Amino acid sequence: MAMPGEEKREEYAIVLDFLLSGKSHSGRSEPISQLVGEEWFTLLEAVPKEGVTLKSGERVYIGKDERDKISLIKTRVTFGELTQTAKNELPAAVMKIVKEHEAKFVNVFNVAGPLNIREHSLELLPGIGKKHLEAILKARQEKKFESFKEINERVTLLQDPAKLITDRIIEELQGTGRFYMFTKPYVKREDSGFRGGGRGRY
Numbered sequence: 001m002a003m004p005g006e007e008k009r010e011e012y013a014i015v016l017d018f019l020l021s022g023k024s025h026s027g028r029s030e031p032i033s034q035l036v037g038e039e040w041f042t043l044l045e046a047v048p049k050e051g052v053t054l055k056s057g058e059r060v061y062i063g064k065d066e067r068d069k070i071s072l073i074k075t076r077v078t079f080g081e082l083t084q085t086a087k088n089e090l091p092a093a094v095m096k097i098v099k100e101h102e103a104k105f106v107n108v109f110n111v112a113g114p115l116n117i118r119e120h121s122l123e124l125l126p127g128i129g130k131k132h133l134e135a136i137l138k139a140r141q142e143k144k145f146e147s148f149k150e151i152n153e154r155v156t157l158l159q160d161p162a163k164l165i166t167d168r169i170i171e172e173l174q175g176t177g178r179f180y181m182f183t184k185p186y187v188k189r190e191d192s193g194f195r196g197g198g199r200g201r202y
Helices: 084-100 102-111 130-142 148-154 161-173
Strands: 012-019 032-037 043-048 059-061 070-076
Touching: 012 043, 012 084, 032 084, 084 102, 084 161, 102 130, 102 148, 102 161, 148 161
Parallel strands: none
Antiparallel strands: 012 032, 012 059, 032 043, 043 070
16 A cells, blocks of 8 residues: 555556557657556556567566666656557556455555544445445454455455455546545646656656
């Protein structure tokens, strides 16, 4: 779960779209890939290495060490700047990340606390109301959850926990909420200060 003030960089990302000739409105014809990071779900545009073709759903290394497929991280982008293909691929990519890091996201159900005196952070997950919240808090007091399956079995009529988290992450990436559980909020500025040289910063 994202903590305020933490500065972490993405190490790996999932490919959402690959544009061999770049964006149609761009003045430059260079291959571009849109990605979602595995740690903070950061939305990025990257330039692949010469001759590299990427596929949607592919996992690529984007960290500070030598990269095998990505030349540079060009910029961070907003949800609205994703191609339609990237938007369509995003839920599956996020679900894949959530399921592959199951222990991390299951622990959210074990440790999440109140936002204020009236609202609990677990209520930010779509489909969790007061009754589900009470059931979750009671169950985790008795024994911590260890898997998504166990959450489903012990909390009556709760939807798939992995889907609840995925839906919340997509909602956060759209940038319309007040609270962020899983992502780093991003508002595009006219001049973000980004300069694409070297290995790329974001």
